[in-house]
Amino acid sequence: MFAISEAPIDTLRLQHGLEADGAGAVVCFEGRVRNYNEGRAVNGLSYQAYIELAEAEGRRIVEEARGRFEIERVSCVHRVGDLALGDVAVWAGVSAGHRAAAFDACRYVIDEVKARVPVWKREHYADGESGWLHPDGTPVSG
Amino acid sequence: MNYRLLYFASLSDAAGRAEERVASEAGDVRALYAELAARHGFTFAPERLRVAVNGAFTDWDHRLADNDEVVFLPPVSGG
Numbered sequence: 001m002f003a004i005s006e007a008p009i010d011t012l013r014l015q016h017g018l019e020a021d022g023a024g025a026v027v028c029f030e031g032r033v034r035n036y037n038e039g040r041a042v043n044g045l046s047y048q049a050y051i052e053l054a055e056a057e058g059r060r061i062v063e064e065a066r067g068r069f070e071i072e073r074v075s076c077v078h079r080v081g082d083l084a085l086g087d088v089a090v091w092a093g094v095s096a097g098h099r100a101a102a103f104d105a106c107r108y109v110i111d112e113v114k115a116r117v118p119v120w121k122r123e124h125y126a127d128g129e130s131g132w133l134h135p136d137g138t139p140v141s142g
Numbered sequence: 143m144n145y146r147l148l149y150f151a152s153l154s155d156a157a158g159r160a161e162e163r164v165a166s167e168a169g170d171v172r173a174l175y176a177e178l179a180a181r182h183g184f185t186f187a188p189e190r191l192r193v194a195v196n197g198a199f200t201d202w203d204h205r206l207a208d209n210d211e212v213v214f215l216p217p218v219s220g221g
Contacts, residue, residue, distance in 0.1 A: 031221045047220065048150055048151060048154075049220075050148065050150055050194070050213060050215065052197045053194050053197055053198070053199070053213070053215075056197065056198070057199075078220055078221075089220075089221065090220065090221050110221065113220060113221060114218075114220055114221035115218070116218070117218060117220050118150070118192075118194075118215050118218055118220075119218055119219070119220030119221075120150055120151035120216065120218060120219050120220070121219040121220065121221075122151070132151040132152040132155070132216070132219070133219040134152075134216060134217040134219055135217045135218070135219065
């Protein structure tokens with residue numbers, strides 16, 4: 001399962017979705033809003049997504065994880081909208097028979113989501129400026 | 143032909159809108175981007191962008207059809 005969510009991510013509900021009788025290991029990753037980036041103080045973030053394509057690409061990534069690793073369940077949710085410090089921006093979870101596959105698959109999902117899913121982050125800085133982030137870390141003014 | 147454009151992140155800021163309909167003689171994605179980059183002042187070189195037509199990733203030589211929905215995707219920064 002992969003979804004883009006306008007509502008806060010319910011991590012406990014998502015964890016329950018990973019339950020399976022053969023799941024001896026569960027690994028969850030939470031990406032949270034932190035108060036700095038590239039040496040600047042950050043007050044909050046806004047995320048925007050091309051939802052149709054983001055959900056299609058996210059589902060592809062989850063299916064790839066199923067094919068590559070011996071896992072039971074896998075899911076990932078990415079927030080959009082305005083987020084405050086500490087809010088969960090992205091959640092990825094995997095259950096598997098053993099921990100190695102659970103760790104590897106969870107890492108795969110979050111890395112691929114960050115690289116491929118059309119979601120963009122706008123940082124709001126403590127000095128009142130804001131900017132869209134791109135992979136080289138350079139904010140583009142606007 | 144008529145195309146529907148969606149803009150995101152810094153391209154949306156540069157264009158001053160999230161979407162628009164354009165009438166254009168451009169027959170492929172590359173020509174359409176060149177036209178819109180000139181009109182809106184987009185500074186991204188095509189190599190830094192991905193492109194999607196009708197909700198699916200495609201390449202810069204993709205031939206466009208009337209009423210296609212075209213999106214130029216700036217480098218992503220989710221997570």
